[in-house]
Amino acid sequence: MCGRFTLTVETEDVIKAFDIEEVQYEIKxxxxxAPTQTIAGVLNDDGKRVLQGFHWGLLPFWAKSKKIAYSTFNxxxxxxxxxPAFRSAFPDKRMVILADGFYEWAHKGKEKQPCRFRVKSSDVFAFAGLYDTWKSPEGEHITSCTIITTTPNALTEKVHDRMPVILGEDELKIWLDPGVSDxxxxxxxxxxxxxxxxxxxxxxxSVGNVRNQGADLIEEIPLNSK
Known part of the structure; x- marks a missing residue:
């Protein structure tokens, strides 16, 4: 799964990295x-790559309440x-979520050690995602998303049995191309x-508490220390 991640770059860095043509969300x-927060994502709208904010936790158009988002963030x-929560969005409502790292917890007996995973070749990368737009009973329209996960690679399997789908440049072009429906x-x-x-x-x-924020969370620490 992917339940925590980071995005520590600036909006300008994302615009360059992903050829963004329209900005509707400011990255800080x-x-x-964490899930249910607003996160940065990119979709193709009329041939333009648009950066916008998404509620993390997919709210299918047919959902009765926002509570479903707690079980649909992956x-x-x-x-x-x-x-059902995802098949209504696939394949037409595809997007990507922007990140520069993600966290997983390694289990050693009763102890859990959080680890941050990064990509060597890029300062910022993209998770494959799906989105949908939901209308609340009060008439509020919310655009939400989910991060797609897959089986682990040789690195992540040492910590967890799932990992987020990270798209390379070629895969990203296909995923965001609305002309592809296969x-x-x-x-x-x-x-x-x-x-x-x-x-x-x-x-x-400290990363285990969602209230904790700050650059110190991504600093490497000696293994088995607090």
């Missing part, structure tokens, strides 16, 4: 992003075509990212 450095790649082609993109292009390091247990 964040070190402990979508397993294997079930996006069968699970479900088999799109499903084939949802693979574990190359472990050789990733690295990880231990971070403070």
């Amino acid at each position: 450095p964040r070190y402990n992003i 979508a397993r790649a294997e079930s996006i075509q069968s699970k 479900k088999d082609l799109l499903q084939g993109l949802l693979q574990p990212y190359d472990a050789e292009d990733m690295y990880t390091y231990p971070v403070s247990n």
Whole structure:
């Protein structure tokens, strides 16, 4: 799964990295992003890549309340075509979530050690995602999203049995292309990212509390320390 991640770059860096043509959301450095918060994502709107904010936790158009978002912030790649919450969004409502790292917790007996995972070749990268727009009983329109997860690669499997789908440049172009509707082609993109292009390091247990924010959360600490 992917339940916490970081995005510590500036809006200008994202515009350059992803060829953003329209900005509807201002990015500020964040070190402990959690489900149900507003996060930065990119979608293709009339041929333009648009940066906008999304509620993290998919709210299908048919949802009766926002509570469903607590169980839809991740979508397993294997079930996006069968699970009701996601099949209504796939393949037409595709987007990507921006990040520069994500957290997972390694279990050692009763102890849990948080680790941050990053990509070597890029300061900022994209998780594959789906989005939908939901209208509340009060008439509020909320655009929400989910991060798609897949089986782990050789690096992440040491910590967890799932990892977020990270899209390389070629895969990203296909995923954001509204002209592509082949479900088999799109499903084939949802693979574990190359472990050789990733690295990880231990971070403070403070990241476990969503109220904790700040650059110190992403600092490497000695293994087995607090």
